[in-house]
Amino acid sequence: MWPIIKITYREMISKRIFTITILMSLAFIILFGVATWFAAREVNDMMGRIGSDGVMMKGFFSTQLLGMGLYFGSIITALLAILSSVGSIASEIESHQIDTWLARSLTRKQYMLGKFFGLSSMLILYAALLFLGLLAINQWVGGGLVAVQVSAGQLLSGLGYFVLLPVILVSVSLLMSSMTTTVTGGIILIILYGISFIGGFVEQLGSLIDQESLINIGIVSSLLFPTDSLFRLTTLSLFETVDNPISFASQGIFGTSSPPSTAMIYYTIGYGLVALLLAIRVFQKRDV
Template identity: 55%
Template sequence: MWTIAKLTFKEIVSKRIFLITMIMTAVFLILYGVAIHYAVKDWESFGASTVDQMMQQQLFSSQLLSIGLYFSSFIVALLTILSSVSAIASEIESHQIDTWLMRPITRTQFLLGKVIGLGGLLITYAALLFAGIIMLHQGIGGEVVSLDFSISQIASALATYMLQPLVLVTLGVMLSSRMTSLNAGIVLIILYGSAFIGGFVEQIGTIMEKGALVNIGIISSLIFPVDAMYRKMTVFLFETADNPVSLAQQGMFASASAPNNVMILYTIMYGCVALVLAITLFRKRDV
């Protein structure tokens, strides 16, 4: 199992899609850093700040960080989807799995090795990207743009942020164990997009006090809890729960309807169920 995990790790790193993602990640971080640099430069040109200017500065700073975290989660999800949907299907399509299954290794060990290798790589990537966004915002921003975060806020937000690729990996491998890479990718992308649309609908419904819209968002979170984890991450980081000022500062990326802590447990169980289903489906599949 651990041999499969190591080989999976090396295989993903050697793929062109990983190299492209790393290049685009570097470009994203550079552009994000440049944006912060010029934001700081513009604010410093005002000289002494009035109360209104300081409030606008805080508003812009929070929104800038929220935008960075939102699009970074999209990058992580894209890499996770493209990597996980071919984990099993590509081995079957190329008949390379025949070589593996002839060795003294069970299908369960093979699949778990794939999940461990993929999960370890993508969780590490997500953690580094999250840290990069925070450090760029706090480091380049200085006293002008940086926000006051405690260690517990960052740790809680990071842990929740890393749950997103973990759920995507388990579900991606589950689909890959039954479908082709293309079909699994289409299904997972649709689920991912639907979850984020449902999340925005829920936020709008909460602000407008429309119960039907809120219920749509809750149902979409139960079907696919990735967006709920993103929203929970913003709650941990910005402490937006029951805080109208913080909600206003983040704008459209805020969490007006914050998932409770039970949703974290549900997400972990969701990933475990997806993993069990993946093992069951792979055992029954004729290769």
């Protein structure tokens, strides 16, 4: 299994999509830093003009600015996870490169697990660096003006939810890759990912205006593809404090007015595990 993990590392690094994503991620972090600097300066001027109300505005800006960065960061991570893993099995079957590996004393289960651990570990590292980079900019560039006050426990909790996203996506991508072609699997996953995030926003809107039908739509979309719940748990972990259980982020577009339950966390983990087990089973039965 270890040779497959090493080969997966080399293949992922050599792909053009990985290089482009790294470069665009650096551009995104720089842009986020510039936006944070201008926001801090604006908040500083605003607090001097409106007095005590500036404290509330400061809290809103700080959570929404970091929430925006994490939102687009999660999209970048998700697209990288999908595009780098959805063809990992299908493309090798189509090109018959997989025949060389399966001719050795290597089971299909070991091959699939090697792909999973190789892709997941690389994407976990990428997601962790992106998350910590965004948070570091918020803390250092934002200073005491737009920096979110985050404890070590909150940071670790938010990081854990953020890096779980690519792991779930890799599991489902490998299932798609073992069943369909690269293009078909990629289209299906991107659509499911979009449905999840749109459903998440619909659920938050329904919670704010107390519309049960909208909340139910969001719940159904989360059960279909539970990626949005991980983003909501990330922001909830960072923005919710003991002194202020209903954070400013709860009132904004990137907030969490309808927090995912503990059962949803277990469901998400189980979703990824079942997808991986199905991927192994389908690959074992597939005629290559």
